[in-house]
Amino acid sequence: MKQKVFFLLVSLISLAAYSPAQTVGETRAFADSLYTAGHLNEALPAYQRTAFFIRPTVDAEVLNRIADCFYSGGDLEKALEFYDHSYFAQTNDSIKKEVLFRKSACYLRSHNYNFALMELLSLEDSLSPGLEKKRNFYLGMTWFGLEDFSKAGSYFEKAAEDSMSQQKIKAIFADIRHFYLPNPKLASWLSIILPGAGQIYSGEIWSGINSLLLTGFFVGLGFYIVSVSSPVDALFTALPWFQRYYQGGFQHAADFAKNKRTENRSKIFNEVLAVIASTK
Amino acid sequence: MKWKTIASIFIILPAFACNLHSQTPDEVRSFSKLFKPDENKPDYSLKIDPGNEFKLVLTSGFAFYKTFVSSQDGVKCTFYPSCSVYALNTIKTNSLIGVLDAIDRLTRCNGISPEKYHIHEPSQRFYDPVEKIRH
Numbered sequence: 001m002k003q004k005v006f007f008l009l010v011s012l013i014s015l016a017a018y019s020p021a022q023t024v025g026e027t028r029a030f031a032d033s034l035y036t037a038g039h040l041n042e043a044l045p046a047y048q049r050t051a052f053f054i055r056p057t058v059d060a061e062v063l064n065r066i067a068d069c070f071y072s073g074g075d076l077e078k079a080l081e082f083y084d085h086s087y088f089a090q091t092n093d094s095i096k097k098e099v100l101f102r103k104s105a106c107y108l109r110s111h112n113y114n115f116a117l118m119e120l121l122s123l124e125d126s127l128s129p130g131l132e133k134k135r136n137f138y139l140g141m142t143w144f145g146l147e148d149f150s151k152a153g154s155y156f157e158k159a160a161e162d163s164m165s166q167q168k169i170k171a172i173f174a175d176i177r178h179f180y181l182p183n184p185k186l187a188s189w190l191s192i193i194l195p196g197a198g199q200i201y202s203g204e205i206w207s208g209i210n211s212l213l214l215t216g217f218f219v220g221l222g223f224y225i226v227s228v229s230s231p232v233d234a235l236f237t238a239l240p241w242f243q244r245y246y247q248g249g250f251q252h253a254a255d256f257a258k259n260k261r262t263e264n265r266s267k268i269f270n271e272v273l274a275v276i277a278s279t280k
Numbered sequence: 281m282k283w284k285t286i287a288s289i290f291i292i293l294p295a296f297a298c299n300l301h302s303q304t305p306d307e308v309r310s311f312s313k314l315f316k317p318d319e320n321k322p323d324y325s326l327k328i329d330p331g332n333e334f335k336l337v338l339t340s341g342f343a344f345y346k347t348f349v350s351s352q353d354g355v356k357c358t359f360y361p362s363c364s365v366y367a368l369n370t371i372k373t374n375s376l377i378g379v380l381d382a383i384d385r386l387t388r389c390n391g392i393s394p395e396k397y398h399i400h401e402p403s404q405r406f407y408d409p410v411e412k413i414r415h
Contacts, residue, residue, distance in 0.1 A: 108314060134303045141311060159303075211352050248354040262317040269315045277305040 024053045028062070035065055044069035060089035064099065076106045097123060097131060104138050113145035133159050137276065144269060149176040156272050168275045172268060179265060187257035191250035198253025202260050211249040218242035329372060342368045358391040359408045360400035369410040377413050 022030075031046030047066045051058045067082030080103060087099045100119050107116035120138050127135060140155035153173025160166045182202050191198030196212035199205075222238035329339040342364055350364055357363050367382035374381055385408070397406035 105311075108311070137303050137308070141314065144315070207351065210348055214349065214352050244354075244356075245349075245352045248352050251354045252352065259317050262315065266315040266317065270312055273308050273312055276303075277308040 024050055027053070031065070035069075040069045040072040044073070058085075058089070060086050060091070060095070063089055064095075067102065071102065071106060076110045080106045097127070101134060101138060104142070108138070108141055108145065111145065113142050116142045117146070133161070140272075144265075147179075149173060149179045156276065160276055165275050165278070169272060172271060172275075179268065180261070181264065182257040182260050184254040184257040184261070188250045188254040191253035195246055195249045198250060199256055202253060202256035204256045207252065207256070211245070211252070214245050215242060215249060218245065334375075335372065338371055339368060355405075358389055358406055359385070359397075360403045360405040361409065363389050366408070366410055373410055374413045381410075381413060 027046055028050045031043045031050060034040075034043035034046060044066065047062055047069065051062050051066060054062075063082050063086035067079045067086055070076075070079035070082060083099050083103045083106065087096055087103070090096045090099060100123055104116040104119040107113070107119065116138070120135060120142060123131075123135055136155045137159035140152050140159055143149075143152035143155060150173065153169065153176070156173070157166045157169045160169055187198035187202050189198070190201050191211070194212075195215040196208035196210070199208035199211055218238050218241045222234045222242060225234040225238055328343050329335045346364055350362075359366065361369070363382070363385050366385050367378075370381040370385070371378035388408075391406070394406065397408055399405070400407035
């Protein structure tokens, strides 16, 4: 019996020692199949495993795909790190340019427009017409983010494929004053002059009426205390409450205006995107 | 024959090159949320809990305060969730003991003990959620 157990143990251990796990090639093929099927989140650990076992000579394609997986999962910092590695490991010039575009997309999505601009300006001047259009599109987004709307308009115009789309984009950017409306400073000043006016100007009518009634109530309370007691009493009772909601009111007015302005810009930007996408 | 072939190559190649590596419609549309405003707006609408008379009165009072008064205030509370939301939730969770818990929270709302709390990243305020009190 002892001999049987001993024999079983020895054979199991030797079997386990020699039984092959998946090879790096198989892991890579598995990762590739997941990547091609669009399951980038699942492909990421398989690519990371591949990269771990073939380091330090990880090829640019694996690095690029790891970066793509991070990008699609929204981890832009990691994506940037791997696009950087991929860029320096890459020998193919056209893929290098594509990596630069991906890096700028990461910067754009994380609202680092100046870094995106740096990446786009590092591309060589003479590009193929297709890449040139792509660069113009990215530069358009970058200048839009940097709030230089006339520059953004001219780049978006260059990115459009046909003259009709170019005309549409030109019409959108013809008057750039509406990109700056509603004005947060004006909203704030309006609420300083008349509580609630800034909110109404920013399109938040109910909030404006609410602010007017609330601050009006504390003003009324102040006058009432003055009439029944003394101005000093009003100073210590009604004024702090009035100050709190008066100040909150004009801060909110500026916030509402900023939010509304961002909403307007986002709508205009989406109009531009629709024009550019429709010509493809 | 030869010039025809050359001419077609010259016509086809630039047309092909124009679309090569140009941005695709999907790529263009993928940027549609790039300039979207921040969705993290404070929610002032709180549900009134008609569980019993005590809860109904308190939650209605808080809902009124949050909708018409607190919404007009600047960011004054040092905690996330704010003291009024905390009070509402602790009363819902801990009933009468929740009232004492809410008073305790108000006495702590001064920012002089930052080492005792984690920071709530989106609001950049001290994180102090409601917990079930064991008694």
